[in-house]
Amino acid sequence: MSALGDLRRIKGSTRGSPQKRDNRTALAFLLPWFAGLGLITIGPIVASLVLGFTDYNLIQPPKFNGVDNFTRMLSDERLHQALGVTFTYVMVSVPLQLACALALAMLLDRGLRGLAFYRSAFYLPSLLGSSVAIAVLWRQIFGAEGLVNQLLALVGIEGRGWISDPSTALSTLIVLNVWTFGAPMIIFLAGLRQIPIMYYEAAAVDGASKWIMFWRVTLPLLSPIIFFNLVLQIIHAFQSFTQAFVVSGGSGGPSDSTLFYTLYLYHRGFNSFDMGYASALAWLLLMIIAALTAVNFWAAKYWVFYDD
Amino acid sequence: MTDLTNRLRGSALTDRPSGTAPPPQASRRRRWSVGWTRSAVKHLSLCLLALVMLYPVLWMVVSSLRPNNEIFRRPGLVLESLQTQNYADGWEALASPFGHYLFNSAIVVLGCIIGNLVSCSMAAYAFARLEFTGKRMWFAIMLGTIMLPIHVIIVPQYIFFSQLDWINTFLPLIVPKLLATDAFFVFLMVQFIRGLPRELDEAARIDGCGHWRIFLQIILPLMKPALATTVIFTFIWTWNDFFSQLIYLTDPDLYTVPVALRSFVDSTVATSWGSMFAMSVVSLMPVFLAFLLGQRYLVKGIATTGGK
Amino acid sequence: MRIFRTRRASGAVALALASALVLPACGSGGSNSDLELSDKPVTLRFTWWGSDARHERTQQVIDLFQKEHQNITVKGEFKDWNGYWESLATTVAANDAPDVIQMDELYLASYAERGALFDLATASKHLKTADFDPNALATGQVDGKQYAVPVGLTVYSMVVNTDLLAQYGAQLPDDSSWTWDDLKTIGDQISKASGGKVTGVQSWGFDAGGVNIWARQAGASLYDDTGNVVIPQDVLAGYWSYLADLAKTGIAPQPSVTIERASAGLDQSGTATNSSVFGTWWNTQLTSLTKASGQNLKLLKLPGEAQAKSPGAYYKPSMFWSVSSRSKYPAEAALFVDFLANSEAAANVLLTDRGVPANNKIRAMIASQLTETDKAAVAYLDSIKVGPAPRVTPNGASSIEAILKRHTEAVLFGRSTPDEAAAAFIKELQVEIDRA
Structure with missing residues (x-):
């Protein structure tokens, strides 16, 4: 462990070197971002917060109604259903997707013949994104006459319409999300490329096995990127909309089993002309995501390794 | 410029007694000594996985070559007749030839890529390398701006842009990117910059470099994987983004690919699925090409990892 | 092709917030117009949902109309069903709705009762409805006002x-x-x-x-x-x-x-x-x-x-034509709806794409041009015994x-x-x- 330990110590020694404040330079670097925040982002965000305290049907001017929208949430059963569905989706699909992405990225990072082909093949599904075609394609796999059932029929099992059965519909969407692991995979690949090879060489000198190298070198040095993917995928998964929208034909069905939070919010806002309530729902979602993100950042102190 | 980075890298990364470094050939030979069978098994399982991943995409390509009424009556990937009529039909099916929509999408994508590259990297540098007042707060605000679902932001934002008379231009789609409103990429680049060894900038600072020079000459070249990731993702996500393009572009002359593609489908009448799939395949081409070209830069990490 | 278009961006930030909250009151737009046709150039925006086949036919009808009325330009905005309603709600909220709107029975009352639609009866000078069956026409009324004209009938x-x-x-x-x-x-x-x-x-x-x-x-x-x-x-x-x-x-x-x-x-x-x-x-x-x-x-x-x-x-209107209450050109919009609803030239192109025409004269006129299955659909509609149509879907029940x-x-x-x-x-x- 000595060579690796040395390295760590060398790196560690530069930590916490005194920094003076660079407010003026920072302002220059952040100028576009501040402009965007002030001119474009903040206005609509504040507007949506204010609308959360109104009854607003999009056509007539909003009417202030105090905290009615928020008290209404307490007895809104479909909201509770949507929360349940969304939490399940986030908790299951994010770790699965990240694990797949990392595993494939590790596999494809090493000298493997046909690397470019595999990388493209695994990324291609993610290119389809939210295309309308997704709904049809997904039915070709998980539909009553889809690929899965044809394979099951080979071994004599009678399938069902997986997408349209309330007990399996959410699972197919989780698979759909995992299927598009391309984006985090690419980010992992880019991150793996940033790990200086000398760390591995140092570890090899110490006689570390591949497994040890993964735990002691790859994971710590990749941790900022893992952290990034984790935070962003959680935010992203909470806001999942398009795939559920496209696959269930916009309904969140069958029987609300794929009623994602944003899907419900969208229905309230655009189909039921209930934009005041939808805005309030959006802010509840913001609170939930912000809280989870804060927890993530707090926990990051214990496992994310920065070089500064 | 490369001189400088090389010199820096030399000082920071290989600053170890050279005697402890393993001879590179040794480790490489070890890696190549993986048995034939293991390699074959690996390729076979990867190919199988690729096939499963690609099945829906292949099905779409096959369907685009089938007559319309056969598409849903025949599952499977076997083509009995090959007909390219769908491509000709789909190309001319809407108000303008499909190339027009591809062109519109290309303009939007190009604008967004430039915007994200410039503005997000600047903001990211400030967050990753500069000390300034309220840094943590601004960072939290930045993350917070992507936590609200677009559906409640879009109405106030639309009103704002329509006051500017920007509806039916590409400005509402591009200008926000020029102003670093895409926090995803800011955060992504922050994580990458934080992963770069600090010694590099410190050495440069000792050489008398200011922040702009460090940013332009050291950090930017070193974060090529992150920049490539940004380009690819911006390309794909903008290319597929339906909602904001639908809302801001109401004039069919300005329609982009996703908006055009959706207007093929109407679930209450017979839809020209063949044409829709054909145009989906056509619209997949540019993103796929972008990915194929872009991935070369993804794998070219910083020079120290070139040995892999 | 126009790609970028800009005007002053003064006070943009303040406006964004203010306008989101103090939207103009409804139903006031269009009242300053005397409902006379203008001889100056007029541009109408016309929006509908459908599939590619419908987009093509509708564009042909627009061309026919523009040939007859040289000073009027009609910009067609085609959407898919889901995108259509998002886009419509957003544009109505921003006081930027298209002039001529294809409307569905589910949403008619929701838009009409909130003052987003124009009472077409006030433009009867330009929009004739005499050839419509009174019962069919009634399906486009909300609170006694003709907010919409039925396009086609289905059973x-x-x-x-x-x-x-x-x-x-x-x-x-x-x-x-x-x-x-x-x-x-x-x-x-x-x-x-x-x-x-x-x-x-x-x-x-x-x-x-x-x-x-x-x-x-x-x-x-x-x-x-x-x-x-x-x-x-x-x-x-x-x-x-x-x-x-x-x-x-x-x-x-x-x-x-x-x-x-x-x-x-x-x-x-x-x-x-x-x-x-x-x-x-x-x-x-x-x-x-x-x-x-x-x-x-x-x-x-x-x-x-x-x-x-x-x-x-019962006869269900397949869809309606309606005009935005804030249209700057309600007279021209009504004239265009008249063309869609009463013109034989338009009917010859549209045929039954939007349902069997609710206009009796037009329905008889196109009968001979229809395909076998369309003929069967028309014959079925004519042969069936129907009761009075149910009440329009109430505001809120969309x-x-x-x-x-x-x-x-x-x-x-x-x-x-x-x-x-x-x-x-x-x-x-x-x-x-x-x-x-």
């Missing part, structure tokens, strides 16, 4: 695949007297004969048409005149029991298949893929269905009509089909009993209406 019908019927040795039922039980019997016969490969019936329960018919045959209705939900709980429960029975006995496919097909749209339905013999459809869908199926399909009257307390069948679909799914999967579903449905829909 709920039973589509039967006669080829499959013959293949499994079943007789074509006599649709002048058949009952819902007869449908079960013959459906069962087919499901058994095919060994389950083809089901007798394709289940329904996902659109407002089916439940309206069921209620009307029982002498009830979904809403009363004031727009409250009045369908008796036991009638609605009976509806769902019937559908649940179809699935349970194998007359209809298993629930997951039914729901999958329902959300997949016409091309992948049991009727279109020749995997169900009977299915409920709007009569004008016959042409699309026949094209997809490739076999012989026939329209039958609905079961139970002979025994019904009152006729279940999501009725989504609510209906959800409860049908719950019943089919046994997650609620028909009785529970009926009680929950009535309560939920009423809350939506009260809230609006």
Whole structure:
């Protein structure tokens, strides 16, 4: 462990070197971002917060109604259903997707013949994104006459319409999300490329096995990127909309089993002309995501390794 | 410029007694000594996985070559007749030839890529390398701006842009990117910059470099994987983004690919699925090409990892 | 082609917030116009939903109109169904709605009662409605004002695949007297004969048409005149029991298949893929269905009509033309709607794309040009005995089909009993209406 330990110590020694404040330079670097925040982002965000305290049907001017929208949430059963569905989706699909992405990225990072082909093949599904075609394609796999059932029929099992059965519909969407692991995979690949090879060489000198190298070198040095993917995928998964929208034909069905939070919010806002309530729902979602993100950042102190 | 980075890298990364470094050939030979069978098994399982991943995409390509009424009556990937009529039909099916929509999408994508590259990297540098007042707060605000679902932001934002008379231009789609409103990429680049060894900038600072020079000459070249990731993702996500393009572009002359593609489908009448799939395949081409070209830069990490 | 267009961006930030909250009051727009046609250049925005075939026909009609009225330019904005309503709601909220709007029955009252639509009767100088059947025209009225003109008419019908019927040795039922039980019997016969490969019936329960018919045959209705939900709980429960029975006995496919097909749209339905013999459809869908199926399909009257307390069948407007209340050019917009509704040249292009024309004169005029299946659809519409149309979907109830679909799914999967579903449905829909 000595060579690796040395390295760590060398790196560690530069930590916490005194920094003076660079407010003026920072302002220059952040100028576009501040402009965007002030001119474009903040206005609509504040507007949506204010609308959360109104009854607003999009056509007539909003009417202030105090905290009615928020008290209404307490007895809104479909909201509770949507929360349940969304939490399940986030908790299951994010770790699965990240694990797949990392595993494939590790596999494809090493000298493997046909690397470019595999990388493209695994990324291609993610290119389809939210295309309308997704709904049809997904039915070709998980539909009553889809690929899965044809394979099951080979071994004599009678399938069902997986997408349209309330007990399996959410699972197919989780698979759909995992299927598009391309984006985090690419980010992992880019991150793996940033790990200086000398760390591995140092570890090899110490006689570390591949497994040890993964735990002691790859994971710590990749941790900022893992952290990034984790935070962003959680935010992203909470806001999942398009795939559920496209696959269930916009309904969140069958029987609300794929009623994602944003899907419900969208229905309230655009189909039921209930934009005041939808805005309030959006802010509840913001609170939930912000809280989870804060927890993530707090926990990051214990496992994310920065070089500064 | 490369001189400088090389010199820096030399000082920071290989600053170890050279005697402890393993001879590179040794480790490489070890890696190549993986048995034939293991390699074959690996390729076979990867190919199988690729096939499963690609099945829906292949099905779409096959369907685009089938007559319309056969598409849903025949599952499977076997083509009995090959007909390219769908491509000709789909190309001319809407108000303008499909190339027009591809062109519109290309303009939007190009604008967004430039915007994200410039503005997000600047903001990211400030967050990753500069000390300034309220840094943590601004960072939290930045993350917070992507936590609200677009559906409640879009109405106030639309009103704002329509006051500017920007509806039916590409400005509402591009200008926000020029102003670093895409926090995803800011955060992504922050994580990458934080992963770069600090010694590099410190050495440069000792050489008398200011922040702009460090940013332009050291950090930017070193974060090529992150920049490539940004380009690819911006390309794909903008290319597929339906909602904001639908809302801001109401004039069919300005329609982009996703908006055009959706207007093929109407679930209450017979839809020209063949044409829709054909145009989906056509619209997949540019993103796929972008990915194929872009991935070369993804794998070219910083020079120290070139040995892999 | 214009790519960028800019005007001053003064006070933009303040405006963003302010305008989101202090939107202009409704119904005031357009009042400054004297409803005279202008001879200066006028640009109208016209929006509709549909598939590529409809976009093409509609563009042809726009060209014809522009040729007749040189100073008027019509910009067509085509969308898909879902995108259409998002976009419309957003543009209306921003006081930027298109001038001429294709409207659906579900949303008509929601827009009209909130003042987003223009009373077309005030533009009767430019928009003639004399050739419309008064009953049909009434479907476009809300609170006594003509906010919309019906485009086409449709009737709920039973589509039967006669080829499959013959293949499994079943007789074509006599649709002048058949009952819902007869449908079960013959459906069962087919499901058994095919060994389950083809089901007798394709289940329904996902659109407002089916439940309206069921209620009307029982002498009830979904809403009363004031727009409250009045369908008796036991009638609605009976509806769902019937559908649940179809699935349970194998007359209809298993629930997951039914729901999958329902959300997949016409091309992948049991009727279109020749995997169900009977299915409920709007009569004008016959042409699309026949094209997809490739076999012989026939329209039958609905079961139970002979025994019904009152006729279940009714003319449903396929869609409407309406004009935004904030249009700067209501006179020109009305003139364009007049062209769409009354012009023979336009009708020759549109034919039955938006339903069998509600304009009687036009319907007679295009009759000879129609395809066989379209002729059958028109003949069916003319032959059927209908009752007065149900009340327009009340303001707030635009999501009725989504609510209906959800409860049908719950019943089919046994997650609620028909009785529970009926009680929950009535309560939920009423809350939506009260809230609006």
